[in-house]
Amino acid sequence: MMLLGRGLDARDNQTRQMQDAVSNVEKHFGELCQIFAGYVRKTARLRDKADLLVNEIYAYAATETPNLKVGLKNFADEFSRLQDYRQAEVDRLEAKVVEPLKCYGTIVKLKRDDLRATLTAKSREAKQLSQLEKTRQRNPSDLHVIYQAENELQRATMDATRTTRHLEETIDNFEKQKIRDIKNIFSEFITIEMLFHGKALEIYTAAYQNIQNIDENEDLEVFRSSLYPPDYQSRLDIVRANSKSPLQRTGSSKSSLRTAQISRRxxxxxxxxxxxxxxxxxxxxxxxxxxxxxxxxx
The missing domain is CATH 1.20.5 (Single alpha-helices involved in coiled-coils or other helix-helix interfaces)
Structure with a gap:
């Protein structure tokens, strides 16, 4: 009986450790799943904001001078292309990171079912052990009743042992799968982010070059030409002629008078x-x- 009691205590400790392992995964995988899902949603919202930015750049470029128009349009083209990669990033993160973490909700539920079955079997075993002890104390001479109680305890112990072994195997597989999945999930996360940011660096470089290639002086000349039409210079000369200072006009009058006098002489x-x-x-x-x-x- 003492050995049986010790066996029950050992299995109880083992079961508690398994419960802790499952509870730990349930808690932290749930948190990771929520945070990664939020990360993906934020990335998708960033993609949406970037699409709005692209549309506004296109609209603004249509109103500008030729070089600036081309530079902004090329920039918007590159930035729009980047959002295609960002969408791919969102889809991959959803499929390779969030979904595998979500699956642990079902996995943990199955492990908890196994734990409940094991706990139920152990509870039955403990109940039968207690019943046997009471029977021996109440009817120490009733061997038939004691024999029946011992048989019930033996069946309960076998059932508890079987469920415990099954639980050990399933928890062992659960632990291996957990480690493998954590490695895969985080490796996929890093790979997806590296692919996106590597492509983003390439596209940002092209977009930067498009902006730098804008010819400021040429566009400034175009802008000035739009302000000053072709006949502006001739009108400007007339205005300048009519806007001479009084001294200049007096000198001009005197010169004209002298010319007239000489002509008369x-x-x-x-x-x-x-x-x-x-x-x-x-x-x-x-x-x-x-x-x-x-x-x-x-």
Whole structure:
């Protein structure tokens, strides 16, 4: 009886350790599952915000100067391509990380069923042991009753032993699967993140180069041309001519007056010279007529 009691105590300790192992997985795997699921949701929301950003960049680029328009559009193209990889990241995390952790809800439930079966068998064994002790104390001479109680205890012990061995095997497999799954889940998580961030670095580099390739000076000339139409320079010259200072206008008037005075002097001089030439021509004509007359008289 003492050996049987010790065996029961050893199995109880073993069962408690198995319960603790299952409870530990249930608690922490549940937390990990919730946190990873939140991580995936945050990543999906980031993808959605990035899509909004891409649409706004496209809308803004359509209003800008040529080089800036092309640079922004190329940037948006690269950033949009990155969101495709981010979507793939979300899908892979859901399938390779969150779902395997979710599966542990079912796995833990099955292990708890095994634990309950083992505990039930052990409880029955303990009850039969107690019943046998009471029978021996009450009817120490009733061998038939004691024999029946011993048989019941033996069957209960065999059932408890069987369920305990089954529990040991299933918990051992559970522990191996847990370690293997933890390795796989975290390895997948790191691999997925590395693939995404490696591709993100490549795309961000291309997007950065597209922004750096924007020709600021050329776009500035285009902007200035839009402000100043082709006939602007001629109008600007007229405005400048009409906006001279009073001193400049006075100097210009004086210069014009002097020019007019000189022109008038030259005109009078020309007229006087013409008059003198006319008088000389008349004198020459008179002399010619006089000479002609003299010749006729002679």
């Amino acid at each position: 030259m005109l009078r001089k020309d007229e006087e010279e013409d008059e003198e030439e006319d008088e000389d021509d008349e004198e020459d004509d008179e002399e010619d007529e006089l000479d002609t007359t003299k010749e006729v008289l002679q």
